[in-house]
Amino acid sequence: MLEKAPEEQKGGNTFYTAGAYRCAIPSPALDSLLSIPVHNVAESVQPESDREPLYGAGDFRADMERVTKGECDEGLTTALVEGSWDAVRWLSQRHGVRFRLSYERQAYSVEGKFRFWGGLFLSTQGGGKGLVEQQHASVRRNGIRVLYNVHVTGLVTRFDGTAVEGVDVCLADGRRGWIEATGGVVLACGGFESDRDKRARHLGPSWLAAHVRGTPHNTGDFLSLVEPVRAKLSGEASFGGCHATCWDALTDADIGDANLTNQFTKSGYPLGIIVNRQGRRFVDEGEDMRNYTYAKIGKAILDQPRSIGIQIYDSKTIPLLRREEYASGIVKRPIEADTLEELAKRLKLQDAEAEAAFLEEIHNFNAAVRSFERDNGDRKFDPSVRDGRGTAELPIPKSNWAQQINKGPFLAVETTCGITFTFGGLSIDPMTASVLSAKDEGASIEGLYAAGECTGGLFYHNYPGGSGLTSGTVFGRKAGRSAALAALEKQ
Numbered sequence: 001m002l003e004k005a006p007e008e009q010k011g012g013n014t015f016y017t018a019g020a021y022r023c024a025i026p027s028p029a030l031d032s033l034l035s036i037p038v039h040n041v042a043e044s045v046q047p048e049s050d051r052e053p054l055y056g057a058g059d060f061r062a063d064m065e066r067v068t069k070g071e072c073d074e075g076l077t078t079a080l081v082e083g084s085w086d087a088v089r090w091l092s093q094r095h096g097v098r099f100r101l102s103y104e105r106q107a108y109s110v111e112g113k114f115r116f117w118g119g120l121f122l123s124t125q126g127g128g129k130g131l132v133e134q135q136h137a138s139v140r141r142n143g144i145r146v147l148y149n150v151h152v153t154g155l156v157t158r159f160d161g162t163a164v165e166g167v168d169v170c171l172a173d174g175r176r177g178w179i180e181a182t183g184g185v186v187l188a189c190g191g192f193e194s195d196r197d198k199r200a201r202h203l204g205p206s207w208l209a210a211h212v213r214g215t216p217h218n219t220g221d222f223l224s225l226v227e228p229v230r231a232k233l234s235g236e237a238s239f240g241g242c243h244a245t246c247w248d249a250l251t252d253a254d255i256g257d258a259n260l261t262n263q264f265t266k267s268g269y270p271l272g273i274i275v276n277r278q279g280r281r282f283v284d285e286g287e288d289m290r291n292y293t294y295a296k297i298g299k300a301i302l303d304q305p306r307s308i309g310i311q312i313y314d315s316k317t318i319p320l321l322r323r324e325e326y327a328s329g330i331v332k333r334p335i336e337a338d339t340l341e342e343l344a345k346r347l348k349l350q351d352a353e354a355e356a357a358f359l360e361e362i363h364n365f366n367a368a369v370r371s372f373e374r375d376n377g378d379r380k381f382d383p384s385v386r387d388g389r390g391t392a393e394l395p396i397p398k399s400n401w402a403q404q405i406n407k408g409p410f411l412a413v414e415t416t417c418g419i420t421f422t423f424g425g426l427s428i429d430p431m432t433a434s435v436l437s438a439k440d441e442g443a444s445i446e447g448l449y450a451a452g453e454c455t456g457g458l459f460y461h462n463y464p465g466g467s468g469l470t471s472g473t474v475f476g477r478k479a480g481r482s483a484a485l486a487a488l489e490k491q
Contacts, residue, residue: 235424
């Protein structure tokens with residue numbers, strides 16, 4: 001294995017994730033979950049509903065089609081959904097990756113029991129950090145050598161250019177050489193989100209302001225590597241899509257934090273509202289479960305003045321915020337006040353007019369909530385489901401989880417757009433993960449495979465949370481198996 005980063009930065013963006021895995025759970029669902037096994041089982045596990053499974057293949061496929069507006073590649077989506085459960089079990093039972101039920105991140109306590117929501121139940125022990133360490137432990141047990149600080153500079157092809165047989169490399173000390181790959185080369189080198197110029201070229205100039213959530217080494221190397229072999233690319237027009245989220249605005253813009261990693265995500269916005277520096281709301285914070293909206297809301301923040309979105313909470317919702325993201329010492333600059341008027345001054349909005357606009361926005365929002373409550377008095381607030389508590393009469397509604405923001409103390413958190421990975425990339429065969437050729441329609445490039453964020457065709461416009469790690473595992477397995485079989489055939 002060749003790793004571009006130094007050993008202390010190994011793992012790419014996986015290291016910076018929460019380790020969540022979205023998968024289609026076979027029936028009986030609860031028994032299936034517990035059989036993986038999971039390592040933090042509580043007696044208070046409660047399914048989302050009485051039906052089985054909790055989250056099946058049909059649910060996963062429907063979510064993919066819904067959030068991508070039907071543009072996800074059918075073959076890739078089928079392979080992802082159908083391979084997701086087996087991929088999780090393979091990680092656990094073949095490679096010793098420890099999974100847990102994601103109580104803290106994906107469940108709320110309802111009537112004394114945990115109710116999971118958003119189609120996500122599983123995460124790895126220790127999050128992304130733990131996943132990387134457990135995977136590397138398996139690598140060591142299996143006698144696989146990892147070379148760090150190795151930059152792949154080109155693909156070595158057969159004399160006639162019809163097949164990939166190795167890679168050109170440059171070591172940290174400047175020495176150059178090439179490495180033969182008997183079964184072929186598997187590219188798993190990430191997208192181009194860490195390269196400012198490529199972000200501006202493919203996503204648009206506004207993306208220069210985005211903060212990199214993870215590794216600084218995902219600089220789109222695959223784009224230049226595959227040019228000589230004319231690989232086919234897929235994704236939104238000109239690679240115009242990416243995974244983004246609400247991110248602490250005072251973080252380093254060019255690299256994630258290796259200690260706090262995913263904790264700078266600020267995912268509590270469905271419980272409150274988000275305003276810009278002009279004091280105005282600009283998104284429907286309650287459009288859907290957070291797992292299905294954070295990617296698009298991160299993009300929406302980017303388009304606001306100074307690319308800032310300010311999350312607002314009151315004493316009713318502050319206790320529901322995840323401590324991993326909102327505790328003292330995690331938020332770079334929490335803004336607190338006992339009254340809304342005091343909060344407006346402390347926000348340091350654009351000007352005095354913006355302070356007045358903020359108070360007006362809160363007033364109108366609260367009035368809309370009261371109006372809903374008069375007409376729907378029995379509709380209870382329930383963060384574990386789309387509860388239908390809305391403010392439809394506002395120009396920008398809040399479709400679910402709308403409560404008055406009226407009881408101090410109040411909390412505000414400044415967020416910006418954090419970019420995770422880019423959606424466009426290499427076209428691959430759904431069954432073998434072989435990279436497809438742009439010269440010959442439907443043909444694969446012999447000896448070249450790809451998986452993870454450098455591939456395209458799965459995600460468009462938006463993203464169902466937890467499906468990135470699943471995709472990397474499903475198609476990484478396919479790529480590795482294909483390369484191994486090719487190597488065996490040459491013996």
